[in-house]
Amino acid sequence: MERNVLYLNKKAMEEAGVLDMKAAIADLEKVYTLCARGDVINPGKCVLRWGKTPEDENEMGRINAMPGYVGGEYDMAGIKWIGSGPQNYKKGLPRASVTVILNDPDTKLPLCFADGTAVSVLRTGASGGVAVANLAAKGARKLLICGAGAQAPAQLEAALIARPDIDTLYVYDIRPESAKRLAELAETRYKGLRAVPVDDPEDAAREADVIICVTLASQPFIRGAWLKKGCLVMNMADYEVDRDCVKRADKVVVDFWENIKHRMISTVALMWKDGEFRDEEIHAEIGEIVSGKKPGREREDEIIYFNAVGAGILDIALTTRCYRFAEKHGIGITLPFWE
Numbered sequence: 001m002e003r004n005v006l007y008l009n010k011k012a013m014e015e016a017g018v019l020d021m022k023a024a025i026a027d028l029e030k031v032y033t034l035c036a037r038g039d040v041i042n043p044g045k046c047v048l049r050w051g052k053t054p055e056d057e058n059e060m061g062r063i064n065a066m067p068g069y070v071g072g073e074y075d076m077a078g079i080k081w082i083g084s085g086p087q088n089y090k091k092g093l094p095r096a097s098v099t100v101i102l103n104d105p106d107t108k109l110p111l112c113f114a115d116g117t118a119v120s121v122l123r124t125g126a127s128g129g130v131a132v133a134n135l136a137a138k139g140a141r142k143l144l145i146c147g148a149g150a151q152a153p154a155q156l157e158a159a160l161i162a163r164p165d166i167d168t169l170y171v172y173d174i175r176p177e178s179a180k181r182l183a184e185l186a187e188t189r190y191k192g193l194r195a196v197p198v199d200d201p202e203d204a205a206r207e208a209d210v211i212i213c214v215t216l217a218s219q220p221f222i223r224g225a226w227l228k229k230g231c232l233v234m235n236m237a238d239y240e241v242d243r244d245c246v247k248r249a250d251k252v253v254v255d256f257w258e259n260i261k262h263r264m265i266s267t268v269a270l271m272w273k274d275g276e277f278r279d280e281e282i283h284a285e286i287g288e289i290v291s292g293k294k295p296g297r298e299r300e301d302e303i304i305y306f307n308a309v310g311a312g313i314l315d316i317a318l319t320t321r322c323y324r325f326a327e328k329h330g331i332g333i334t335l336p337f338w339e
């Protein structure tokens with residue numbers, strides 16, 4: 001009857017390889033492919049929300065529960081439990097904090113309690129990287145990142161893995177000091193990359209081959225009219241880009257369409273709710289592209305809109321890789337669950 005769980009804190013997760021972006025991208029490609037084959041259980045988010053409106057939520061915060069099962073080589077169930085405290089920065093704390101619990105898919109017993117904070121950043125960066133690899137123009141050189149918070153460095157790292165020829169980064173943030181900090185970090189970290197903080201996103205958006213939005217904005221600040229031919233615009237959070245970005249797109253690609261409609265905060269979801277966008281207008285879920293069922297970008301001049309809501313199965317896959325490595329190499333603390 002005795003059962004143990006492995007406890008992996010932040011340091012243990014780092015020792016187990018959580019910060020390896022190339023491994024995270026490989027995980028995401030496998031999970032998206034498993035999704036396209038139907039070898040996952042992906043029931044969507046349960047949102048524990050403070051306040052009554054999206055504006056309240058952005059002020060007061062939320063905790064999301066994201067359960068799932070991933071098949072294939074992962075064969076693991078679990079849940080991501082992610083707290084978002086928008087005022088945490090005043091206490092010197094990151095906004096997001098994540099716990100991942102892994103469960104044996106056979107007995108359903110817990111196997112691992114892990115700090116998933118880096119998991120969440122890496123897998124979201126990797127989901128951006130998979131989108132850039134499949135949907136950005138081959139000749140993409142100019143990248144605009146909007147929102148210079150916790151997610152931004154991972155989005156940048158993954159985008160540069162997917163398109164190493166990107167030579168110019170523009171950074172826009174409602175807090176100019178955050179944009180400046182990310183630009184400085186980018187120039188230090190990536191030799192030869194020109195990184196420019198901007199106070200207004202318009203000129204940079206007009207030039208950008210790839211626009212990645214990872215902000216807390218609940219009102220659009222990227223206009224469809226600004227997008228140049230060949231642009232990939234990535235709406236990684238809420239209502240950040242206007243409806244013209246979707247209307248002008250030659251292809252609309254998403255990660256998990258049912259989950260996006262369930263969450264109902266992104267541009268394309270709100271358009272669907274208002275009858276301005278139909279299910280049939282989705283070109284593909286990204287898993288259909290990664291698995292070769294549907295094409296990604298076909299012409300250099302296509303405008304493509306990508307929206308990702310994320311899912312617990314992504315976090316479960318990355319955590320499973322780290323958990324198995326940790327078990328093999330004696331990393332972490334074994335805790336008695338049933339003594």
Ligand SMILES: NC(=O)c1ccc[n+]([C@@H]2O[C@H](COP(=O)([O-])OP(=O)(O)OC[C@H]3O[C@@H](n4cnc5c(N)ncnc54)[C@H](O)[C@@H]3O)[C@@H](O)[C@H]2O)c1
Binds near residue numbers: 124173175310311
């Ligand atoms: N799609 C996914 O799978 C996924 C996964 C994780 C997080 N997210 C989302 O990504 C977003 C960013 O997450 P994070 O952890 O980096 O948050 P964060 O709080 O660390 O950073 C957010 C940044 O956005 C900036 N910002 C806020 N409002 C803005 C506006 N109107 N215009 C421009 N910049 C603005 C803030 O100043 C901050 O620098 C969140 O909305 C989060 O929910 C998406």
